[in-house]
Amino acid sequence: MASSSTATPSSAAVPVAPENSARRGTAVADVRLSPNGFWGRRQEVNGAATLAHCLDWIERLGWLENIDRVARGEVTVERAGWQFSDSEIYKLLEAMAWELGRRDDAELEATFASVVARVAAAQDDDGYLGTAFGHPGLPPRYSDLAMGHELYNMGHLLQAAVARVRTAGDDLLVEVARRAADHICREFGGDGRDGICGHPEIEVGLAEFGRAVGEPRYLAQARLFVDRRGHGSLPVPPLQSAEYFQDDTPVIDAEALRGHAVRALYLSAGAVDVAVHDGDVALLDALRGQWDHTVERRTYLTGGMGSRHQDEGFGDDFELPTDRAYCETCAGVASVMFSWRLYLATGEVRYADLIERTLFNVIATSPAADGRSFFYANPLHQREAGAVPTDGVNARAEGGTRAPWFEVSCCPTNVARTFASLPAYVAAVDSSGDGSTDGDVAVLMQYADGRAVIGDVVLDVQTRYPDDGLIRITVLEAPDAESTLRLRVPAWASDAVLTEPGAESHPVAPGWADVRRAFVSGDVVTLDLRLAPRFTFPDPRIDAVRGTVAVERGPLVLCLESTDLPGDATIDDVSVDTTSAPIASGDGASVTAIVADPDERTPGALPFTSAPATPLRAGATELALVPYHRWAERGPSTMRVFIPTADGTDSTAATDGR
Amino acid sequence: MASSSTATPSSAAVPVAPENSARRGTAVADVRLSPNGFWGRRQEVNGAATLAHCLDWIERLGWLENIDRVARGEVTVERAGWQFSDSEIYKLLEAMAWELGRRDDAELEATFASVVARVAAAQDDDGYLGTAFGHPGLPPRYSDLAMGHELYNMGHLLQAAVARVRTAGDDLLVEVARRAADHICREFGGDGRDGICGHPEIEVGLAEFGRAVGEPRYLAQARLFVDRRGHGSLPVPPLQSAEYFQDDTPVIDAEALRGHAVRALYLSAGAVDVAVHDGDVALLDALRGQWDHTVERRTYLTGGMGSRHQDEGFGDDFELPTDRAYCETCAGVASVMFSWRLYLATGEVRYADLIERTLFNVIATSPAADGRSFFYANPLHQREAGAVPTDGVNARAEGGTRAPWFEVSCCPTNVARTFASLPAYVAAVDSSGDGSTDGDVAVLMQYADGRAVIGDVVLDVQTRYPDDGLIRITVLEAPDAESTLRLRVPAWASDAVLTEPGAESHPVAPGWADVRRAFVSGDVVTLDLRLAPRFTFPDPRIDAVRGTVAVERGPLVLCLESTDLPGDATIDDVSVDTTSAPIASGDGASVTAIVADPDERTPGALPFTSAPATPLRAGATELALVPYHRWAERGPSTMRVFIPTADGTDSTAATDGR
Known part of the structure; x- marks a missing residue:
């Protein structure tokens, strides 16, 4: 399949890069996390174990065989997995692409190419790609928009292609994605089907892929999907509600996130993308208000979101049970996606604060130390010890023990792609000229031992964070002129102390702490966040x-x-x-x-008494x-x-x- | 369809009558509740409005047409309702039968006969009855034991026939039930399929129908179903667990009720039936232990059971959220069924106490005053006011407003059959000779204004209970010899006062309060339960x-x-x-x-702070x-x-x- 594109690897090898944003995350290769540090260790394990673990399960369960069968034109008699199993392949490809952007690995590159080739072979001539509809033995394409997940799957394909085009340039995966995106624009464009997908994801996929390959049609189609939502167009399955799909209220009108948590958060991320692209301040403000309301009233101390097992959904305000907290790992991933986009759009510190909370307490909680088993739900109270799944598959999301795989196994690959792209969330270049500065600001917002290239500033960061609160930042390179290093002081760090080069230590309040000067190589800035338990x-x-x-x-x-x-x-x-x-x-x-x-209580008596x-x-x-x-x-x-x-x-x- | 039976209306026109039990509830015609009283009013509304309301919805939604189509031998192309919709017809027939046992009503009798004739016409030659399997256009019989509900449906048919045979004698419904029960014994007997139904109910249906028509084979089949359960024989659907079906642990080994609450409680009721019939003390003790554990740790103050919307299920011990309390109305009905059987088996007051709590706070909560809309779930905390369903059907069980009907509409007919058979739970004759008495004891256990024939004692009860705690009982007829009137003093009534004929008032402790004497007509016993709020x-x-x-x-x-x-x-x-x-x-x-x-809190800040x-x-x-x-x-x-x-x-x- 010949490519007509001229796209090449971007220096901005990041998951999100709004072209009209003043802020941009650091490229995956630009932040090198020390393998001894909290996040560096996890990134190592992810590359060394989790990627292969996921591929092994996907292959073993026949989810790749689904692709091959479609490629061979065979009639599907019994299909393995759920209608969204293709998405696991794409999320894994995304994780592999980021990992390959971080380090060379010929074997991983070959594995990646082999999976991509199988995917490409299953693509229809018109660009449609999917193994649960539209082929012999399967229901017709788009015959179940509410639950079919066809656009959802292709949305993840597009995100994988974003990772690939920005780390390796155009290739077969990017071409496959472009053909799929073109198909979707034809099929669901202004003159096409007036439909949306029951599970948002295509919005965020189309928007970023459109940016990555410079195709505004894709962004326009993402906008169409966002605008079409909330008008009750999806048929509601039995015992379900439009709220589950966020099809009850248009995004612009909603006050809080509601319904299925991952759906709500992916949709919100995609909506920020189109709001920023279109300069739609009203839409962005609506989303910021929803974030505020959701964080104030529907979010756990861990950053976890989703109070209900039923519908994997948000609850009412202040409905935050600890024992039945769902806090799906994927909702944590999606929350980081939403918050990161809001940070890029606004530069506000609270979004980075929530990202840190969610990374440490939801996403880092999911995988075991060996990267081969995972939590799906993350309750804050476990009343009965869980059982270790005997055959490796946890059929239900609950249980209290990490499992190698799940009946619905969205979380392992979501953890994998997040860890592989983690450097993008550690630091950012802020060119907005806000506040007292007018040049680029190097923003360091997550603290991890390692080395970071942030625009024209290069930093060496030494820290045992989060075991210790001392962060020692050595400037290795900096522009000759004055420049600003901006450090995040988390909201909880009420006793933080900053030491600038050659100066006395001084307290800094939570928020952004700017150090502005003409840095010279060897300058050391230390931030002590003081981690006394509280x-x-x-x-x-x-x-x-x-x-x-x-x-x-x-x-x-x-x-x-x-x-x-x-x-x-x-x-x-x-x-x-x-x-x-x-x-x-x-x-x-x-x-x-x-x-x-x-x-001691009376046998058979209710657990309620006349006195405390x-x-x-x-x-x-x-x-x-x-x-x-x-x-x-x-x-x-x-x-x-x-x-x-x-x-x-x-x-x-x-x-x-x- | 000619009947070969000689069964006639029983003087024991009650839902449960173990032949070897020393206790028996009062026949539905023997307790006349005043229409001005709490329960009498509800019984009137039930007969005057709810029965017709349910029939109207069942007809309108095509659930009776399902029956007609099978009778006509037509191919089913699109079937209305869920696979358990037949059961609503049978529960309504049961309610009608009890109602007809309580009062003459030619129009209701004609309606009853007309529905029965339609049901009878749909029965297969071998006795099978069902509209979702085994006929043209439908899957084969018993091809989905886990979720098919075929035996569940027929279990409700048998309970309807119990009501009919005990109030009116043998008729077409009883004959249809006998043929269905025979079919089930052939199909699932010791030499037949080694299967159980995913939703227990057939056990309780077979056991009581066996007693009602004197057929021990049916009781033996009920026993088989109870014993087969808990060995993991049911295929577990995706994302489900064996616990949901109570197929994880045999009844004899379980420590607590678990999984789907209505399933667990129907199963328990049927298991008590077979334990009592077989004199199986170990099984009865296991069930009593499960009742104790469940009441002590998994039951709400209302008597409601089922902590989770997910699975409509019990939770872990002490997992009793108020806002997401499910407390399905049907679980309340099933809890009364379970507790009543344990009362009959043991004579212990605590079972009658829980029945009262559940009747007043779960079952009475469900219907609106007009008997035409219902609560399905009964949470103890509603954070957002519910919406009135626009088209009359509440698709989901939640909502905070009563709805005329539900997508799964098990509760209205369950309320109807409970109200129609309510007299059976008000009083009982105890012939056990326990304690200081050796003759029959007339036990009055629920207090309602009206008149009660309890064995050879006839009482007039005057009370405004539960608005007032004073209960004035006038003996209208009594045997010449000494006899005992046993009154229930609820566990909460710590200040109760009893006044025997011609004696001073004296305090009585919670439990049974016996009044033993040679009663003469006109004797008055008063019990003041003193309803100060607490x-x-x-x-x-x-x-x-x-x-x-x-x-x-x-x-x-x-x-x-x-x-x-x-x-x-x-x-x-x-x-x-x-x-x-x-x-x-x-x-x-x-x-x-x-x-x-x-x-006031910081916008966008989590709802957690460093100080209270x-x-x-x-x-x-x-x-x-x-x-x-x-x-x-x-x-x-x-x-x-x-x-x-x-x-x-x-x-x-x-x-x-x-």
Whole structure:
């Protein structure tokens, strides 16, 4: 298949690059994370284990065979996997493409090319690509827009092609993507079908692929899909609702994210893309308002989104149960996509803050240390220890243990593509000239040991973050003139201290901390974020956690695991004395806790009584809390993030002195 | 269709009559509830409105046409309704049969006969009856045991036939049921298919129908189905689990009810039936243990069961969220079925206590006052007011408003059959000779204005219960010798007072209160249950309601509705001062409450802070609470049963004095 394109690898090898934005993330090859650091280690494991692990499962379960069967023109009698299984192939190709943009690997390149060749062979002459519709033995194309996922699948194909064209230039995958995008524009353009896909993703795929290959038609088609949504055009399946698909209210009119969380977040990311491209301030403001509302009322302490197992969906405001928190890993990935686009559009620090929270407490929680098993749901309270799946596949999203694969296995490849593209979110060049600066600003927003090229500034970053809050930044290269280094001081870092070259240390408030000067090579800037563990109290409107407290340390949410309990105490017998501050311990903290024996109750009596319970109390003891991201790594356990307070005060009254 | 049976209407016109049980409920015609009383009024509305309402919807939606099409031998091209739609016809027939056992109604009798004739015409020659399988255009019989509901449907047919044979004697419906039961015994007997139905119900249907027509084969088949369950024989559909079907653990080995709540409870009821029939003490003990565990840890204050919308299922122990409480109305009906059978088997008062709680707070909550719309789910906290369904059908079980019909519309007919058979649960004859008595004991266990024939005792009961706690019982007829009248003093009635004929009043403790004497006509016994409203505190292990309190009054759980709030206050701004006792007011209570303005927070900030919130507090005000069973009757509202306490104490520490 000959390519007519002239696209070449872009210096902006990033997932999102709005051409009219003043901010741009760092290219994947421009940030080198040390393999000893928190994120560098994960990136290594991702490249060394997770990519092959995912390909192995996709091949084993016949999802690639689906592609081959279509390529051979065979009649499909029994199709393996769900109607969205193609997307896993594309998400894996995207992860491979970013990984290949980060480092040379001939074997991975050959694997990538081989999968792409199989995909290309399955593409129809008119550009349609899909294995669940439109071929012998299958239902007709676009005969189930609500649940068919055809455009969703191709949206992921386009995102994979974005990764490829920006890291390696035009090739067969890019050509396949271009033909698919052209097909979609013909089929669903202004003169075509007036339809949308039940699962948003094509919007974000078309928008960025349009930018990557310089094709405004694709961006216009993304805009059409965004604008068509919310008018109830999708047929609602039995027992379902239009809200599930975000087809209840147009994006411009919505007040909060709702319905299926991943759908809502992918849609929002795509809508920011088209709003920025079109300079549509009203649409962008609507999306910013939805982000605010969602973060204020529908987001967990971990950054997790999606309160309900039913519909994998958002709940009502302040409906944030910890035990049934869904917090799908993919929703964490999608939340980062949405927040990152808002950061690029606005330069506001809060979006980067939420990205950090989500990266450390949702996305990093999913994979096991070996990169071969994953959490799908990320609850904040596990009442019963999970079981290790016997055949490797966890049929349901729940369970309390990481599983190698899932019946619906969207999360492993989503983690893989996020880790492989992580450098893009670590730093950015800001050319907006906002505030006191008029040149490019080098923005360092996620802290990891390594080396970063940020525009014409090159930095060496030394840190043990998040185990330690000290970040030592050495300038290796900088322009001769004055320039600005902008550092993110997270919202939780109330005691942060900055030391500029040759100057006294001084406190810096949460937000952006700018260091402006004519840097010379060897200049050292240190930022100490001071990671003393801290208590965090919930808003009293969150019923699920009234009268409890959580402990955080730096960007990490901590948790109590049954593994760390003495004797036969259970996780639900513990309360925390909040009059004693938590103390740093290992990579977690220790707290003063009280382990109580619940009252004996009358057999067969309801768990409600005419007087408040007065459990017997043992003496205070010190209990260890560990980072939430590594819970259940020492075997199945029960766990909680929010722990009842032992001092008899609920969060609404602690300061009343009663 | 000629009948070969000699069965005639039984004096025991009750849903459950174990032949070797020492206890038997009162026949439906033997308890006449006053139409002015709480239950009598509902029974009137049921007969006058709900039965016709259900038939109208069933006809309109084509669920009876499904039957006709099968009778005509037509090819089904597009079938209306779900695979379990037949069961709604049978549950309605059961309700009609009980209603006809209670009062003559020629028009209802004609309607009943007409529906039965249509059902009979659809029965296959070998007794199979069903409209979703086994006929032209449909999948083969029993090709989807997990989700096909074929035996489930026929189980409801058998329960309808029980009602008919015991109230009217043998007729066409009974004959149809006998032929269906014979078919099932042939098909699934010891030499037949080694299968079970994904939705239990056939067990309870076969067991009771076997008793009603004196056919032990049916009881043996019920036993087979109970014993076969729990060995993982059902194929588990994608994203589902064996637990959903109770096919994970045999009934005899299970510790708690789990999975789909209605399935679990119907199964339990059928298992008690076979345990009692077979004198299987071990099985009965296992079921009693499961009841205890479930009531202690998986049951709401309303008696509602089922914590999860997902799977319509039970949750883990102490997983009792109020906002997402499912508490399906049908699970309430099924819980009454289970508890009633355990009462008959043991004579223990706690089963009757839970029945009362469930009747008043789940089943009575479902229908609107006009008997033409229903709640399906019964949450204890509604955060957003529901919408009135525009076309009458609520596609989803949620919503916060009663709906005329549902996409899955199991609840209306289940309410109808329960109300029509309600007299059977009001009183019982106990011939066990337990305790100090050796003759029959007349047990009055639910209090309603009316007249009751309980064995050879006839009582006139005057009461405004549950609006008032005074129950005045006049003996109209009694045997010449000494006999015992046994009255239930509910577990919550800690101040109850009993007055025997010609004696001083004396306090009686919760449990059974026996009055033994040679009654003469005109003797009056009064029981005053004293319905002062009371605070009820949750077990500290229930995270969802930590730091809250509920208010109950007699058997009624009360709730706060937004309808009763001053100004623009919202339901979630209210806390209750538990140092002031609630005061009776109308049919509810008033409490001293504090309405707070939530703190202003930073836009876009997570709802978690480094210090407990200190909301501004307005002065104390009196707020009215209304019975939960009538919430949303005054229009869509927000609502909560458990309200945060204002006194700064959570339930674990209130007595610590801190």
